[in-house]
Amino acid sequence: MKSHRLYRLRYARENQGPQVSEANTLSNKSKSSDFFREHGNLKQVTRQDGKNIVEDIIDSIFDKEAGKYVASSSRCSIVTGFEGSEHMDKRLKQWHDTLRDRARVQAKIHQRIGRRPEQMLLNQSGTLDQRNKGNITRIIDYADRLNPTRLVSQQYGVLPAHSDAKQCVFVPEVQQTVPLPERSGVADLEITGLSNATNQEIFGLENARKGKTSWINSEELEKSLNLKYMDIDRVVEFFPDMRKLEVIASNQNLIREPQSDIDLVAVKSLYSVSSITETNSPAEDQKPPVKVPLEPKVVSVGLRVNDREFIKDHCDTLFPSARFEYHFECTPFERQFKQVMRLENIGQNILFCEWLLADPSMHYCRRCFFFERNQFRLYPGDVHIINVMYRPNEVLLTRQFWKLRIFPHIFCNRRNGLMLLLVGKCVAPPEYLWKINKQLDLVIDKSLKARTVSLTQLHAELAPLIKPHEQLHPYERTLDEREQFNIQNVGYHCERFDDIEALRALYNEVKMPREPAWDMRLDTIKRFIIRLPEPNRRMMYFQILLNILPTLHCTRDQQSPMHCEHSNERERSCFIYVRGCIGNGIDEWEDLMMGIEESCFKTEIHRFCTLKDDTPNPPCLKKLKDENPAVYVHRVMQGKKYYRDALYMHTYTQLCDIAENVASVIESTQYV
Known part of the structure; x- marks a missing residue:
């Protein structure tokens, strides 16, 4: 009926002749306002105006059915939308290229053969x-x-065998x-x-x-x-x-008549009783009787959720409500599907289900979870699958708490129901993290480079004050007996081979005949002398050892130069450097104070000349202001807080620098 009315209206409009409609004409100025401003009342809407509006609506309906579409000038193009983000995600760039190639191919086909995509031979x-x-x-x-x-009577050709005299080759027969x-x-x-x-x-x-x-x-x-x-x-x-040859979906979305389906019972809820023969053999009589499954009690209101049954008659033995929690995790604009619930009506009554948002405060303003939230009915034996798609737009953690209300009520309390908690975690894509880390690396590298330069400059300043240690280049050579003795005996230094020979002769006298040669250690000679049984011999050999050792002791000149003794030249140098640091610091402080005072004085003079000063002053300052303005401005400046704070801060900084310089001078002149 609706299509017939539209065709009748269009036919009547075409017979009346062309009509120009101005309903969709864009105008920056309202015509009704101009008419009201000129005549003092609004323009009356005529019958022709209403007819023009109806005709525009009819034209838009027929254009939509014909596939005509006029793009809006205010709509953003695909290229503009993807220019800033296509380099961030390769999937967006690939989709952009696919749309562009598809539009190019469609335009090329339309230009060559004059057919639109829906008119191609492939779709016929x-x-x-x-x-x-x-x-x-x-x-x-x-x-x-x-x-x-045909297979028996079929004969296949055969090429006979022959010999080639020119090439001296025998060619056998070839079958088809x-x-x-x-x-x-x-x-x-x-x-x-x-x-x-x-x-x-x-x-x-x-x-x-x-x-x-x-x-x-x-x-x-x-x-x-x-x-x-x-x-x-x-x-x-x-x-x-x-x-x-296809998988057909369940008939849950088909339109049914309630009168014919109210008393239906699901086939899965019925149990068939197996028939048992009355005549049994003696061997079978000895076996225990087979338990015959009885027909279950008819359930009026029942629901199975993910292999878990909820029956209204048994609500006292179950939990008052059931909660299902599912977690999703993906990158922005990525889709993730999960089956969260499988609802099956195991009762005889029709169940009416409705989704409600349990906690509105947990619902984020941007929708990330998509699933069918319309009201639905479950007839006896029907199965309803609930799939959830998670598609986030930005990196965040989203939580939604939904409640499935069921009528008739299955749970003990009407406020209880099936709770569904959806938790979505959107993580940053690898391309974005790589770009962020790249930007952070630039900042960190720049700071490390600046820190390295400053540390290098500091080391360069301290380099002349530090005396480098003498580095001996190692090389392979054979040590003589004196060097071996000096290494084995700390505190002794041997310069003559005669002392080594005297110690070796003493060792040969006190050792046993089968003991090894001397290992260049004085402790070995002492240990062998102590083990001698005769006291006279021990005293004699110890006296010989004591006569040799004085020539092997290290003198004071051979000790380390880092000896602790009083040096007048070192103290004099330290005093001269410290006095120079303090004097230079005082001179720099005086120059700094003079510069601060001069800059503040210029500012106050300029303010005194340009602005009117109505501040009440004592008689002495008022007289000084009239006679000598410069002295007056200088005295007023010295009493202001910002001037005193500047002097204090710069003085404190200068004193810290002087103290650091003095400490550095004292430490550097310690070994002069």
Whole structure:
């Protein structure tokens, strides 16, 4: 009825002649305001104005059905939207390139052949004829080729053997290659087709309902198939119906009549009682009796949620409510699907379900979770699947708390129900983290470079004050006996080989005949002297050792130069440097104070000359202000707080610098 009215209105409008509508004309100035300003009242709406509005609405409806669309000038283009972000995510750039290539190909096809994408031959149902015809023709061809009579009577050609005298080669006979189906006797057929859902999606609902084409429904084809039925049955035992090879969804969304479905009971809730024969053998009588499952009690209101049953009659033994929690984690603009609930009505009554937001404070302003939130009904035996898609737009943590209200009430309390907590965690993509880390690395590298430069300059300033240690380049050489003795005996220094020979002779006298040679250690000689049993010999050999050792002791000149003794020259140098640091610091402080005083005085003089000073002053300052303004300004400046604070801060900084310089001078002159 609605389409007939639209056509009647359009036909009547076309018979009246062309009408120009100004309803959609953009104007920066309102005509009604001008009319009211001139005449003092609003313009009356005539019957023709209402007719123009209706005609514009009808034109927009017909243009929409015809596929006409006029893009708005205020709409942002795809290129503008992706320019700033396509380098951040390769998926966005790939999608942008796909849209651009698709638009280019469609424009090129439309320019060449003048057809829009919906008018292409690929989307027409007539293209199915050749495919269906090819399937049947291929089956008939294999049936003819694999006929046993034809296979027996089939003769294949053979090239006879011959010899080539010029090349001195004997060529054997060559038989004709037999195809694989004839050799194996089995045909490997591939049957192609589209399911019913795919046909509706590609060719539309009307073209998909047409069914088979006229060629398939022809009588000649049916006669040919009946004649070759035996051969076809030998090749193909079963020809599938491609339209029915698909997974059909549950009938939960179908429209039903409530009167015919109220008393239905789910097939899964029924139990069949197995029949038992009355005559049993003696061996079977000894076995324990088989428990026959009784028919369960009919449930009036019941619901199964994820293999968990909730029955209204047994609410005292269950929890007052059930809570399901699911966590999602992905990057921005990425989609993640999860099946959160499977609802099955195991009762006899119809269940009415409705989603409500349990905690509005937990609902984020931007929607990240998408699932079917409309009211739905569960008939007895129906199954309803709830899938949730998580698609965040920015990096954040989102929580949503939903409650499924069910009528009739299954739980003990009407306020209770099925609680669904959705927690979504959106993490930053690797490309974004790489860019952020790159920017942070630039800042860190710059700061480290500046710190390294300052530290290097500090080390360069301190380098002249530090005396580098003498580095001896090691090389392989054989040590003489004196160097070995000096290394083995700390505190002793041997310069003559005669002392080494005297100690070796003493060792040979006190050691046993089979003991090893001397190891250049004085402790070894002392230990061997102590173990002698005769006291006279021990005293004699100790006296010989004591006579040799005085020449081996280190003198004061051979000790380390870092000896602690009083040096007048070092103290004099330290006093001179400290006095110079203090004097230079005082001179710098005086120059700094003079500069601060001069700059503040210029500012106060300028303010005194440009601004009127109405501050009440004592008589002495008032007289000084009239006679000598410069002295007056200088005296007033010395009493102001900002001037005193500046003097204090710069004085404190200068004193700290002087103290640091004095400490550095004292430490640097310690070893002069």
